[in-house]
Amino acid sequence: QVQLVESGGGLVQAGGSLRLSCAASERTFSRYSMGWFRQAPGKEREFVAALPWSGVSTYYADSVKGRFTISRDIANNLIILQSNSLKPEDTAVYYCAASRRFYGGTATGGYDYWGQGTQVTVSS
Numbered sequence: 001q002v003q004l005v006e007s008g009g010g011l012v013q014a015g016g017s018l019r020l021s022c023a024a025s026e027r028t029f030s031r032y033s034m035g036w037f038r039q040a041p042g043k044e045r046e047f048v049a050a051l052p053w054s055g056v057s058t059y060y061a062d063s064v065k066g067r068f069t070i071s072r073d074i075a076n077n078l079i080i081l082q083s084n085s086l087k088p089e090d091t092a093v094y095y096c097a098a099s100r101r102f103y104g105g106t107a108t109g110g111y112d113y114w115g116q117g118t119q120v121t122v123s124s
Helices: none
Strands: 004-007 010-013 018-024 033-039 046-051 068-073 078-083 092-099 118-123
Touching (some): 018 033, 018 092, 018 118, 033 068, 033 078, 046 068, 046 078
Antiparallel strands (some): 033 046, 033 092, 068 078
């Protein structure tokens, strides 16, 4: 079973940046597609970004397109979410997820393993 641990969250002013990392307990890139989701208070968990096995294509929610970038650090077995031009509406707990499918998709049901989350708070 894959264990995922997120880090890099914090408090940032609007317009700032954060680099979120997801560390996996085993080599993930040849076996899992990866995704980032977020959940704001009182709201459902929503898709943010995804990276299939191939690592060639990336997928983003419209709300973060052009501001967030998902990538992988192969040497350190990390999945990175670079978040720029942050807005107060980006405030949420951010979760890393792994899927046994080639592409986990944009729904939470497509992912098999989840981290505990890291809090991102953007002040206005």
